[in-house]
Amino acid sequence: MQQMQRAEMELWKADEELTDLYENAPCGYHSCDAEGVVIRMNETELGWLGYSRAEIVGKVRLSALVSERFRADYESAFAKLKATGAPINIESELTRKNASTLPVQVSAVGVTDARGMFLKSKASVFDITKRKQVEHKARRYASQLQALSRRLVELQDHERRWLAGELHDRIAQNLTALNLNLAAAGCELSPQSGERVNARLEDCLRLVKETVESAFDLMTELRPAVLDDYGLVATLRWYGEQFARRTGIMVTVKGHDLVPRLAQAVETALFRIVQEACTNIARFAKARVATITVTTEPQGVRVEVADDGCGFDPDAVAWRGDHHAGGLLIMRERAEIAGGRLQIESAAGRGTRITVEIRS
Numbered sequence: 001m002q003q004m005q006r007a008e009m010e011l012w013k014a015d016e017e018l019t020d021l022y023e024n025a026p027c028g029y030h031s032c033d034a035e036g037v038v039i040r041m042n043e044t045e046l047g048w049l050g051y052s053r054a055e056i057v058g059k060v061r062l063s064a065l066v067s068e069r070f071r072a073d074y075e076s077a078f079a080k081l082k083a084t085g086a087p088i089n090i091e092s093e094l095t096r097k098n099a100s101t102l103p104v105q106v107s108a109v110g111v112t113d114a115r116g117m118f119l120k121s122k123a124s125v126f127d128i129t130k131r132k133q134v135e136h137k138a139r140r141y142a143s144q145l146q147a148l149s150r151r152l153v154e155l156q157d158h159e160r161r162w163l164a165g166e167l168h169d170r171i172a173q174n175l176t177a178l179n180l181n182l183a184a185a186g187c188e189l190s191p192q193s194g195e196r197v198n199a200r201l202e203d204c205l206r207l208v209k210e211t212v213e214s215a216f217d218l219m220t221e222l223r224p225a226v227l228d229d230y231g232l233v234a235t236l237r238w239y240g241e242q243f244a245r246r247t248g249i250m251v252t253v254k255g256h257d258l259v260p261r262l263a264q265a266v267e268t269a270l271f272r273i274v275q276e277a278c279t280n281i282a283r284f285a286k287a288r289v290a291t292i293t294v295t296t297e298p299q300g301v302r303v304e305v306a307d308d309g310c311g312f313d314p315d316a317v318a319w320r321g322d323h324h325a326g327g328l329l330i331m332r333e334r335a336e337i338a339g340g341r342l343q344i345e346s347a348a349g350r351g352t353r354i355t356v357e358i359r360s
Contacts, residue, residue, distance in 0.1 A: 028125030036061040050097035067093040082118045103132045150337045160222040172215045179208045232267045255294030269338035277305040285309025300359040311346045
């Protein structure tokens with residue numbers, strides 16, 4: 001008799017402990033019948049929602065507690081659970097008694113009878129408020145970073161344009177005038193001036209000429225005037241010729257002038273992307289041929305830069321953090337700021353194709 005009483009006492013204590021674990025667990029628990037009506041809910045979840053047990057159990061369908069924007073997804077998942085036994089594992093949002101909302105992760109399984117008929121669901125509910133707050137902050141910081149990146153690109157392009165203008169107005173013009181004056185002075189020198197003076201003068205003329213060419217090359221890198229005057233395709237043809245002359249890589253530009261012209265910011269972004277792509281070709285690709293293709297499409301414009309070089313693994317490069325990776329990141333950022341997307345296709349020994357699409 002005493003042994004039976006002792007066993008009953010132990011069972012009662014075990015049941016009490018299980019009940020305490022269920023009711024006061026750090027997560028919510030509930031069960032719903034085949035109609036979706038709540039037939040059991042622990043104290044934790046009731047406390048989150050602000051309801052008493054009498055207000056919920058046996059009276060309310062759980063879907064009624066799900067906020068409107070998540071309700072259809074929950075009902076679809078619950079119907080699938082009943083029909084197929086597929087577990088529920090979804091993010092959702094519950095509405096509290098005071099009308100505030102609680103972001104949750106719901107994981108539920110079905111309980112069936114011996115014939116496989118659905119009897120009820122058993123669900124665990126996790127409060128993901130902190131996670132959502134972190135995600136919200138991350139999205140906000142990402143948005144701020146993107147806005148900052150856009151502003152930095154705009155400032156960089158503005159400063160490039162200003163610096164190119166200053167080089168042209170203050171330095172290149174003066175160097176050109178100096179070159180003319182030196183040439184005129186050379187014509188006025190008498191034969192008696194001697195070969196030494198003439199040699200020095202010729203050396204000065206050569207240095208001035210080289211400096212003028214360097215200044216114009218620098219202005220071109222900063223902001224090619226042809227981009228403002230003639231548009232993207234003409235600029236790419238001109239740039240391709242300059243690039244081929246400097247590097248020995250044969251460049252073909254395909255496409256027609258765009259009518260009407262693209263917005264200045266879009267033209268600038270596309271030109272800079274091509275410029276960066278060509279710089280990477282010269283530095284890393286070991287290519288002989290590069291092709292730049294501009295295509296107009298109903299939804300916008302597409303620009304491709306392809307080469308026959310050694311290729312690379314884009315995923316591996318992304319983790320290296322060197323200039324190549326930085327160049328790819330800059331191109332992608334410029335494309336996104338201009339409202340487009342950039343795609344990189346490459347493999348070892350198969351060359352590289354960089355495609356940027358910008359919607360009009």
